[in-house]
Amino acid sequence: MTDDLARRARRILLANWRRGFTVPAQGLYPHQWSWDSAFIALGLRHLSAVRAQRELESLFGAQWPDGRVPQIVFNPAVPANAYFPGPDFWGPGARLASTGLVTSGLVQPPLHALAAWEVHRADPVTSRRRGFLRRLYPKLQRWHDYLFDRRDLAGDGLVCVIHPWESGLDNSPAWDEPLGRVAPVAPATFVRRDLGHAGAGERPTDLDYGRYVRLAADYRDAGFVDTLGGSAFAVEDPLTNALLAVGETALAAMAGELGTDPAPHRERAASLTNSLVARLYDPAEGTFFARDAHTKSLLRQRTVGGLVPLVVPGLPVVEELLKTARGEHFRLGELSPVPSYDLTSADFEPARYWRGPAWFNTGWLIWHGLRTHGHDQLAGRLGEGMLDALRLAGFREYVDPLTGAGHGSDDFSWTAAVAIDLLEVPAADGRTA
Template sequence: MTHDISLTEQARDVLITNDRGSYTVPTAGLYPYQWNWDSAVAALGFAQFDVERAWVELETLFQGQWADGMVPHILFHKNDPGYFPGPEVWGCEGPIPSSGIIQPPIAATMAHLVWQRDPEMGRPRMAALYPKMVKWHSWIMRWRLHRGAVCTTHPWETGRDNAPDWDKTMARMDASDVGEYTRRDTSHVNAEDRPTKYDYDRYITLVQLGRRLNWDQAAMLAQSPFRVADPTMTFTTLRAARDLVKMGTALGEDTQTLEADVARLEAGAATLWNEELGGFDSRDVHSGEWAGCLSNASYLCWFAGVENRVMLTKLRSIMERVAYPVPSNDPDAETFDARRYWRGPTWAIVNMLIGLGLADMGHEEEATDLAKKTAHLIKEHGFAEYFDPFSGAAAGGGSFTWTAAVWLAWAGRA
């Protein structure tokens, strides 16, 4: 038990060390700015011991909201020349220098969980934040839907940068004129743990296209070669809509539009079911082609309130096949790589979202099992960015904010 208490203290220390006053960086050096979904998870972590600081984290994130409602995936509060691509590459004109894309919209869900820690204290903070969260949700509903499923316009948006889901789409892209650039991520951590240069050329090509189009959503919709409806964005947006309905109801707001959005997104989630794969999959909107990938995002269905017995059977199987589930890619897939970012490693953050969903949907046994295995992983291998699903070996950045937050809010309570 002493070990657990010290781990909780260590987790708090990680958050405090990565705290930059009003926002938290994922980890020093590798990620020196405020990342959207990382920050939302950090808020939940802070809420376990400092609810006031949790609200500040969320409020700072929404200070970067664009006039049209979009909340960027990175806010560049203080320029750090060691990071690429920085604000000068993105060329955005939001209230805070930022990127021009989004990330999974889990902020509303995390805000809802933070509010539950101290409802009375949080009510005025939520009342101020709520319309901003609704505005971002409305932006996603306007610009990102295809047959009701939510699309990503850049691999970075999903948070699952180099997932195999994007391979077929990126193979059709021409990145020959991307030009010279210097990556910084591979100087901080093992290059074998990161996306390849082939991937990165295509990431930067999409950033350059967005900048040429001045991040005009209509122009990007018409011209971008990358538009993929995927489980991450669809399931997190659906969960956000449900939580916005709950928060809006508690605040006395009209939630009719949000309730209609829930129904629309539920129908959209159904369009991601790949019968041949037997799982929720990504599909290229331009080609109509399935990615053919069973990823950890496929198991976010319960987080979105979508029941699926086939996925439950698959989850039970994967929990037995690897020592440290849930791997980000099917170990039987040709594309599986146990250490390379989102092509195989286990991520504590996704485990928590899956686990919260399982518990919400009444799958207590699976939820508890996943929480305990994640807790064991962190106890044995620390607060790493991600982990080898077989050996548990730490990979990527260390002293990682969201892994520490996952311990505080979820895994450490198992």
């Protein structure tokens, strides 16, 4: 069964490869997505070191002059209307003069440095021969500099997302309050391509989608300038900041490999971790919450994003966070993958995009965090549970955490990549129950 699962996962990544990068899935997602490529590279490293490196090199080939790594790099071989919002929506301001590529103006969570370091570690000989880290390290630095310098909109040491799509958890209930202040565009002004690939009950509502389009259009029309006053939606997201802290730790390791000073990266990681705990962690609830940069208030919906800081090395609240994760809200150790939203909430929806379903990529982040902090037995149970869920539902985009039923796109690339990584990484050694 395990061999069959691995063969199926490899076939998916092969079928979704597009001459230098991997699409998330055939059909709805015909382009390159930013954090998808990071997860995909983590799986590809076990199959082909060169292909894993090319996955990230392709993405960073579309890096903007200001350092941002775009959410989407549009494939010029695909019709412009295959996805909305497509290249025509983003306009000339999102066209790269150096390559002619058109991208989204938004970004996604910064998993890339961790992925690049793990790709290097999987085959350091090939990585050094190709100059992989030597070429990618300065681009990763510029990417992180953009986030630290341009996205600390509240000036308190934490990075903001300025659109729900930037969080990776697009339709999370955590965004409902700040999103409610955004006037939606009329549904008649755009065509939703997503509803041609999944039922309306699995996707965001027309009202929310209209708000997403409004935010994206306003950002485009303002020239992609990052200011608090110009961002109707500005949220300090625990997942984004946690991955940035982990990324700085990975950059420190790269600096050591390349013979440069790792200290600035370690200092940034420590400072960001301190700010993350001081501002977004609620000791009474034992979890992290997103924070509205306009109102300075926590957005108190319990989501999987509040558990993802488990990935941060040296996090001082690991045991408290694990107690919450194993409790009634998420049932870590019992359900796999981890639900995206509080199981006990009245508005929990097990099949609607990020409002309850379990996703394999966030499950991987928690699995990685458990291993980082020595909770290997629990990580092993989570990993085996995710593999069992794959055997039941197939390589779906997400699953119902209670029934295991698959939803969203099929033959999903990061689901296949996570499966390969779980099958290839050595089993848990049982250091901590």
